[in-house]
Amino acid sequence: MIYKILKKFNLGKDLTELLKHSKNYISAEVLTKGLAFITLPIFTRLMSPDEYGVLSVFVSFTGILAIIFGFGIRGAIGRYYYEDTDDFFEYFSSNFWFVLSASIGLTVLVIIFRDEIYKFLNIPYGMIYIALGITIPQVIYQLYQAYLTAAKSSKKVATLNVTYAFVSTVLAIIIMYQMSDERYYAKAIGQAIGVILMFGITLWYLNDHIKFNVEKKHLKYSLVFGLPIVVHLLSQNILNTFDQIIINQLVGSRETGLYSVAYKIGMIQNIISMGILKSWTPIFYEKLNENKISDINDLAKKYALIVSFVAVVLIFFSKEVITILVDKEYHEALIIIPIIVVSYFFFFVYTMYVNYAFYQKKTKKIALFTIIAGGLNIGLNYLLIPEYGYIAAAWTTLASYGILFILHYINVKWVLDIKEITSLKVFVLPIIMILFAWGIQHLLFISNTEYNVGLLIRIVCLIIPAYFLINRIKG
Structure with missing residues (x-):
């Protein structure tokens, strides 16, 4: 049904396919991450910023x-799927x-060094043990996800992710209502049960494909490809969440909770970007295999405009979002949401x-570049957070x-000297649109404009990026 509707808009075969699969991934991202947003009013009222800060550090650690x-x-699996071989399941x-x-x-090793980890993270031992219990079933589930994504089984990926999010969230709320303090344990336990369920489903689906077979050539392929990615992903994790650990160390769990809530709201931007990216990657690989560079560039222009328009909307209406979603105790974190949104746009680029x-x-x-960026992030955080507080973490x-x-x-x-790549010109208009929205929002904020007037200004200003989006996508 969705595919037929998209075709009527004459968006082109490639964009239609991208949006077709993106619809599944984004729907899953919206439903899974959306549960996190929908339940923010519950969790921010049941948990103090201090408790929410502990939970945020736990999430970073897992x-x-x-x-x-x-x-x-998992990255190597996605790449191997497109190799010209017939031994994928081996x-x-x-x-x-x-x-x-x-x-x-590795689990045994972490247990041996649990005291050092406790001192560094400043969270209870129980949360460390729960994190360890989650990790093994989670990484196996991620391998299965990598296969499904490469095979363009977007509906199955979406269904599994939504199931996991729903089960873990509902259980967390039920358990949390039975507790009077340390309610972060409820969220951690709910997540653990959800992950174990996904692990069981993974084993069920893979039962006919998994053989007790380990070949050196396969491991060599994966580790040569994957080990540099570990460093890359770790550094990326530092960029995404390690600042919460540093805030917890330097200024306290309350500030960590405030920052984490603002970050979750800003992550609406990343939900859209990553949802489309999961569809973009296999299409991108196919087009490169066929040397269809012009198709890639044309699709990239439309992709960039969609992502930037989401950023504009989120910047303009961040105040309404935070007011609706979270307890007023967290509202002071509003100021950093636009910064986080712009950060995620550069992540997309x-x-x-x-x-x-x-x-x-x-x-x-x-891996090297992500280490550089991650190291810069850590250094700037330790330098600036003690003086400027958690706001500095958003800027870093x-x-x-x-x-x-x-x-x-x-x-x-x-x-790498790749002659034909996506031109930087593709991102000029999207960046201008985002900076325009950020500037308007900041002026309204510092001028203390009456709410209804400010709302009218934002709605009128939204017409401009909407015009560019509609015309460029259909063009």
């Missing part, structure tokens, strides 16, 4: 563990058993260029994503 335990292999089986056995060993390096399997510099994230984009553009353009 993300770090999943990256380390996964060895970057390859998948080798990686399945390797990840499972290595993860068990960088992914447009890093995919060229992924396609050519040149992943070492990807924006600066780091800007550097990451520049480095990857230079790498693709001049180091």
